[in-house]
Amino acid sequence: MADPIIYVSARIADAFVKVAGALADGVDPAVRQSDHADAQVNGSLALAKAMGEPPRDVATKILEVAELADVCSNAEVAGPGFINLTFANEFLARELVASSTSAKLGVRSATILRRVVVDYSAPNVAKEMHVGHLRSTVIGDALVRMLMYVGHTVIRENHVGDWGTPFGMLIEHLVDSGEVSTAEELSVGDLDSFYRGARKKFDESEDFQNRARARVVALQSGDVETLRLWKLLVAESTRYFQTIYRTLGVLLQDADVMGESSYNSLLPQVAKRLNEQGLLTTSDGADVVFPSGFTNRENQPLPLIIRKSDGGYNYATSDLACVIDRVERLDASLLLYVVGAPQAQHLQMVAAVAKQAGWLQPPHSMVHVSFGNVLGADRKMLKTRSGDTIKLDALLTEAVERAASAVAEKNPDLSADARSEIARIIGIGAVKYADLSTDRIKDYTFDWDRMLSFDGNTSPYLQYAHARICSIFRRANVDRASVRKITPTIEHPAERELAMRVLQFDSALWDTLDKYSPHRLCTYLYDLTTSFSSFYEQCSVLKADSDDQRRSRLMLCDLTARVIHAGLDLLGIDAPEQM
RNA sequence: GCCCUCGUAGCUCAGGGGAUAGAGCACCGGCCUCCGGAGCCGGUGGCGCAGGUUCGAAUCCUGCCGAGGGCGCCA
CATH class of the missing domain: 3.40.50.620 (HUPs)
Structure with missing residues (x-):
């Protein structure tokens, strides 16, 4: 119940020891995906180096002792000394069932819980x-x-940044504006104009500066009235943050605030x-x-x-x-x-x-x-036309609006309620996915058209594939849960490709966690979805050749949909059944 | 001046020791008596430069060039 490559790696590692004994210490079998087979063993070359023997001879010896009968239908020495492995279809089918019936779709739990x-x-x-x-x-x-x-x-x-010298001027501005008016201003999310108002006074009035400085001292020394005013600012702000978090669909709650x-x-x-x-x-x-x-x-x-x-x-x-x-x-x-x-x-x-x-x-x-900046089309920090920073609230609103017009165009039959909910899911998902799908360490270019496109590595593409699978089950009138224990028959190359991808969910998630790089999971989900789209094009599900084949393919469809759904969920993105 | 990060196709991005470097967009060409064409299949086109390590380098090391960022009382 893990990526077949992980599974086979252990067998190859055993074979390394049998062939080379202590010389195999520290030699990674380096079993990787391959264009030449399902997987290739790269470590055989390193082992040959350690042994001082011809690589192809070493690879041959490895194959002689490796126990692969139940997992590989073919294993052969290739090129300078690689070993090409082809997984047995029956092995893949067993792994698919294991994955389908596991709580976490084949993903291994951490060995050390922290x-x-x-x-x-x-x-x-x-x-x-x-x-x-x-x-x-x-x-x-x-x-x-x-x-x-x-x-x-x-x-x-x-x-949360809730302390420091700026609070002197902010509290004085609050005093000037009145508590009721300030609460109103902040509750509608107009935090910037409040801040700018305070800043402007601070820059223009020496008297205000003195009051602000005195207020900082009062705040730090625990003056009761000052603390009360400070708490008012904090409370109104965190309430506003929470509305953004709800829109964004993140887990953060008030209780998570540790300012x-x-x-x-x-x-x-x-x-x-x-x-x-x-x-x-x-x-x-x-x-x-x-x-x-x-x-x-x-x-x-x-x-x-x-x-x-x-x-x-x-x-x-x-x-x-x-x-x-x-x-x-x-x-x-x-x-x-x-x-x-x-x-x-x-x-x-x-x-x-x-x-x-x-x-x-x-x-x-x-x-x-760490992560890089969000850039505009001009390759500079994303700003509005007038040069201001873009409010997150406005950005999310625009995302949903853009998604809504796309949904209205593509699927006019949906009810108004369903349409607005789906627009929210697609719009927010697109923004989040665009952010998550490129290497976080680099700056990334913000582009509405690209992130909301239904082609390429985008959340709408993944969501669309998921919705199509849901649609198959609606048409078939088959309960999703009823196909989950079926042992699939892997015949068509596209079925095989899809099966392999589904089973890689495990290693994809672990690769992602290894570097704390969500884009790796995104890349995986995109590859999986591409494999599904190709399968879907070539392999009829509802009109399969036989009842067995139909059931087998339904099982694959269900598992694929669950992995896409779970994968998107891990990114904080929803996957609607229709869109 | 020192330090950090990044330079991959015309554009946006994957790949971060393994065989012939992959996608999407754009461009060119195919596929709708078909489960959702928001799709699928194919073609054109590329590792900033120079050394080094290695059986093997886009990947690791050094230098250079280019872009961004940091370098004591803001957070």
Whole structure:
């Protein structure tokens, strides 16, 4: 019940040991998909190198001792010393049934179950969510779903920006505008104009600046009235974030919010503990740590500032408190930070200091799941025509509108209700899939027409294939669950191709988790769907040659649909039965 | 100046030690008495440059060129 290649790899590894004994240590069988057969063994060449024997001779020896009778219908030495493997159709059929009847469609569970914190989304209070937050939110949410799927315990943490000097001006602006008016402004999601209003006053009025600074002091010293006003801003903002999260269909809830302010009480302890370990030094009036290996412009050691010269703490301290909290209180062993690439050095420094201080010892580790920018057609940061940042809310609304007009055109028979729901699923799915389907480390180009196209590696294409399969079962009037234990007969090349793809769900998901790269799962789902479309074109299901063939193909269809559905679900995307 | 990331087809992207580098769009040509043509099948076209490691390099290493980002009291 795993990818056939994984299954066969174990057999080949055994054969390596039989042939080479200790020389096989550390030699990866490297069984991979192949254009020349179902799979090819590449490791035979490396083993031959280790043994100092001709590669083809070694490959022949491997084949003599490898136990492949029940899994391969053919195995032969090829080229310079590869071994080409062809899986037995009966083996594939057995694996398909195992996959179909398993709870997780053939995906192996994690062998070591961990507690994982995923830090993602992280919008700022009283600031509009924009496309920059889209990536963190969408990628983080997909990783959360995948980690849970393989059995890990996942703790979502939304590190909201709810503290710092800007709150002085924001609170003063709130006082000027009145609480009722501010609440109204924020509740309709007009966070940007509120922020800009505060900023404008701050820039124009010296009196306002003084009030703002005084307010920051009041906030940090715990003034009751100031805290009340601050909480008002936080509450209205998080309520608004939640509406975006619901539209986007992500798992984040209010309970997942762990804003920067959550760590305020821990900050003095961070400094204290660092000091006790002799890591803290004073530099230009600030308390800092110099982790090794980091330098500034002048090639001088680069500090992580723990306590500013004015006595205040900053985000580095808060991030360290965060590490302590996640490791010591939450007992998480893996900390994922789904944060943009520009913060790479900062996070490296935080990790370095946390390790030096002994707070982040193996098996505990933190990983920066970094990502690039969203670019417009001009290859620059995505902006509106007038040069403003694009509000996430507006972006999602446009996605649904565009999808709605496409649905209305392609499927006018749907009821108005069904149409708007499907438009939501397609529009939001398209935006999320576009973000997830390219390597997160690179910038990606935002293009409405491409992401909403029904051709190519897009969510509408996957959703369409899924809907077609659902349509087959409606027409056949067959209960989906009733075909799930049927052992399929693999005959047609397109059936075989599809069967192989379906069975790769397991390794596709694990490859994805290995690098925390959702685009690998997307690529897999697209390949699977392409295989299905080809199968569907060449192999009649409802008009099959025999009842057995029909049942066999229905089984394949059901399993394919379930894998597409599950795969999209792991990406946080719905798959409607009709569209 | 130092550090990090990225350069693959005209465009948007996969592939990140394995045989002949794959898709989609665009362009050219096929397929509707057919389960959803929102589809399928085929064709044209490419690894920034130069070294190195390796049986084998788009992939790993070094240098150069180009693009983006970071480099002490904002978060």
